[in-house]
Amino acid sequence: MPVDRAAYRAWDGAARPSAGAALVIAGAMIRRILRLKLVRWLLGTITIGVCVFSSVIFTFMREGRANRRVAEVLERLGYEQGSLLAWANRSFWTWIGFWAVLVAALTGTRLIAEDRRAKALPLYFSRPVTLLDYVLGKALTAAFFLAVLLCLPPVLMYVIDTALSPESVAVSHLPILGRSLLPGLVAVAVLGSLALGVSALCEKPSHAAFLFLGLLFVAHVMLPRMLAEHIFDNNDWLAISPVHCAHRFAIELLEVPAQVDPDYPGMRALGFRWAAIGATLWTALGFGLLVSRIRTVEVVG
Amino acid sequence: MDAPAIVSVRALTKRFGATLALDKVDVEIGPGATGILGPNGAGKTTLLRVLLGLLRAEGEAAVLGLAPARSPRQVRARIGYMPESECLIPGLGAVDIVAFTGRLAGMPRRDAFKRAHDVLYYVGLGEERYRDAREFSQGMQQRLKLAAALVHDPGVLFLDEPTNGLDPKGREEMLTLIREMAERHAKHVLLCSHLLPDVEQVCRNVVMLRAGRVARQGPIRELTSGEHGSWLVTVRGEAGRFGDALRAAGAEGNGATPLLVRLPQGAGTELLFRAAREAGVQVRGLQPVRRSREDVSMDAVDERGGPGAGESDAG
Numbered sequence: 001m002p003v004d005r006a007a008y009r010a011w012d013g014a015a016r017p018s019a020g021a022a023l024v025i026a027g028a029m030i031r032r033i034l035r036l037k038l039v040r041w042l043l044g045t046i047t048i049g050v051c052v053f054s055s056v057i058f059t060f061m062r063e064g065r066a067n068r069r070v071a072e073v074l075e076r077l078g079y080e081q082g083s084l085l086a087w088a089n090r091s092f093w094t095w096i097g098f099w100a101v102l103v104a105a106l107t108g109t110r111l112i113a114e115d116r117r118a119k120a121l122p123l124y125f126s127r128p129v130t131l132l133d134y135v136l137g138k139a140l141t142a143a144f145f146l147a148v149l150l151c152l153p154p155v156l157m158y159v160i161d162t163a164l165s166p167e168s169v170a171v172s173h174l175p176i177l178g179r180s181l182l183p184g185l186v187a188v189a190v191l192g193s194l195a196l197g198v199s200a201l202c203e204k205p206s207h208a209a210f211l212f213l214g215l216l217f218v219a220h221v222m223l224p225r226m227l228a229e230h231i232f233d234n235n236d237w238l239a240i241s242p243v244h245c246a247h248r249f250a251i252e253l254l255e256v257p258a259q260v261d262p263d264y265p266g267m268r269a270l271g272f273r274w275a276a277i278g279a280t281l282w283t284a285l286g287f288g289l290l291v292s293r294i295r296t297v298e299v300v301g
Numbered sequence: 302m303d304a305p306a307i308v309s310v311r312a313l314t315k316r317f318g319a320t321l322a323l324d325k326v327d328v329e330i331g332p333g334a335t336g337i338l339g340p341n342g343a344g345k346t347t348l349l350r351v352l353l354g355l356l357r358a359e360g361e362a363a364v365l366g367l368a369p370a371r372s373p374r375q376v377r378a379r380i381g382y383m384p385e386s387e388c389l390i391p392g393l394g395a396v397d398i399v400a401f402t403g404r405l406a407g408m409p410r411r412d413a414f415k416r417a418h419d420v421l422y423y424v425g426l427g428e429e430r431y432r433d434a435r436e437f438s439q440g441m442q443q444r445l446k447l448a449a450a451l452v453h454d455p456g457v458l459f460l461d462e463p464t465n466g467l468d469p470k471g472r473e474e475m476l477t478l479i480r481e482m483a484e485r486h487a488k489h490v491l492l493c494s495h496l497l498p499d500v501e502q503v504c505r506n507v508v509m510l511r512a513g514r515v516a517r518q519g520p521i522r523e524l525t526s527g528e529h530g531s532w533l534v535t536v537r538g539e540a541g542r543f544g545d546a547l548r549a550a551g552a553e554g555n556g557a558t559p560l561l562v563r564l565p566q567g568a569g570t571e572l573l574f575r576a577a578r579e580a581g582v583q584v585r586g587l588q589p590v591r592r593s594r595e596d597v598s599m600d601a602v603d604e605r606g607g608p609g610a611g612e613s614d615a616g
Binding site for chain 2: 002003004005007008009010011013015016021024025028031032035114115117118119120122123124125126127128129130
């Protein structure tokens with residue numbers, strides 16, 4: 001390992017410590033996680049799948065196209081032609097929940113656990129980086145991957161819909177795009193903050209991932225059933241799960257017919273209010289865990 | 302100390318629960334390279350963390366005239382910190398880690414990457430700069446941490462046990478690089494170590510910490526030379542009378558010849574000659590008592606019951 005003594009020169013540039021430390025952290029973390037093949041494969045497959053799915057839907061089910069019989073069948077089932085984009089988004093929301101949990105477990109849970117395991121916190125905090133920069137940087141990283149999964153597909157569907165539509169629908173379908181994005185943003189906030197909170201509790205990424213999945217199992221399956229069936233005897237409480245907070249936003253906003261969701265009768269009755277309360281509480285729990293733990297780790301570590 | 306202090310600490314006290322990590326520490330560190338010497342648990346790392354604004358402590362602390370507790374970002378922007386722990390982000394290549402730390406310090410992306418390449422060559426990792434840091438040996442990781450501390454060209458370097466885990470050749474190279482930083486590139490270096498030879502090789506001044514207290518501070522040559530007040534004196538005449546005269550002047554002498562004389566704090570050798578004149582003896586030999594490195598190291602470790610004294614995670 002030859003030392004090159006001439007390589008060290010004074011740097012005469014101007015450092016701007018306040019300029020976007022959170023973005024710098026997020027950029028580095030995103031690049032690092034994108035090196036994981038499984039994450040690339042998951043995000044790529046789902047994004048390409050959504051593009052193919054929506055291209056097929058918008059090509060063959062639109063009025064006046066070759067596959068009119070399929071469209072008629074859908075119409076009889078309650079899906080109107082005019083809301084084909086909303087229908088595609090609702091379909092997306094019926095199966096994306098599991099994958100969102102998986103991506104959050106793969107990406108968000110490792111962000112702080114890895115730093116703690118490598119004792120890398122002094123690397124950040126010995127630079128002009130505040131606790132807020134650090135938390136924001138990590139949150140942006142988790143949000144990026146969840147947003148690619150949950151917010152990019154609705155945008156792609158809207159673009160494909162607009163591109164393949166015989167008439168101009170860019171403006172008229174804009175509200176549907178907005179309604180499709182809101183549940184995604186809620187899910188990003190809830191799952192991202194919970195993943196980060198759990199990540200701050202563990203020193204091994206695998207432990208953090210399993211703890212996150214365990215927490216979601218309890219919060220999604222056990223806690224709602226316990227509250228609804230044994231404590232309050234009211235099915236509305238089934239909707240308190242963190243995943244269903246976002247799901248309910250999607251259902252309400254995209255006007256899913258009641259029969260689509262027979263397992264959760266409390267959803268429509270509860271409406272936005274409980275969804276918003278549930279989402280806020282879970283997000284606060286995640287960030288609360290994160291900040292309280294990091295403050296301790298910063299001092300002790 | 303004529304030059305303005307780089308680090309100034311007054312009555313600094315830090316507790317971790319029942320453990321007193323720093324106990325009313327008063328330190329004034331001037332320009333150049335200074336060693337913080339002490340055993341594990343002496344409070345070296347805690348002192349650095351307080352100076353970086355990572356820990357809150359009672360008392361006053363200032364780095365380059367700025368208080369870390371009030372202006373932590375401004376202080377950290379001027380410091381390059383090499384921590385003792387592994388402290389590397391897994392999954393990133395060496396050049397990415399160094400550039401990342403540069404960007405955290407506020408460097409533009411282009412400058413950060415250019416500097417990252419330069420400093421990696423400087424520390425001898427030029428050929429390995431694209432490798433994942435997890436594959437590095439401990440010696441290479443130490444060099445990488447030094448590169449990360451240097452990337453934004455800070456005026457002050459805090460180096461916490463930089464030779465840990467290095468083989469003799471690597472240790473020599475690391476110390477040479479650090480000394481060069483202080484001498485050729487005019488960096489102010491605070492070198493924490495429990496090894497006197499490391500400190501001796503790089504620093505002109507030393508602060509010895511023991512169980513959270515400052516045991517001694519000053520020029521390092523005074524620790525190993527007689528300038529700390531001990532002399533071997535050979536006299537012609539009555540050594541006993543000379544001993545009495547010394548005791549009357551406040552010094553300590555053992556009465557035999559050559560006499561081992563310990564001068565009072567602040568007194569010079571003129572006191573010896575005055576006592577000799579009064580006792581009517583002739584001073585024929587005057588030799589500073591040179592203390593071995595082991596003696597000095599034991600000074601830091603042993604005064605309060607050995608290395609375990611004050612042992613904690615504060616070190």
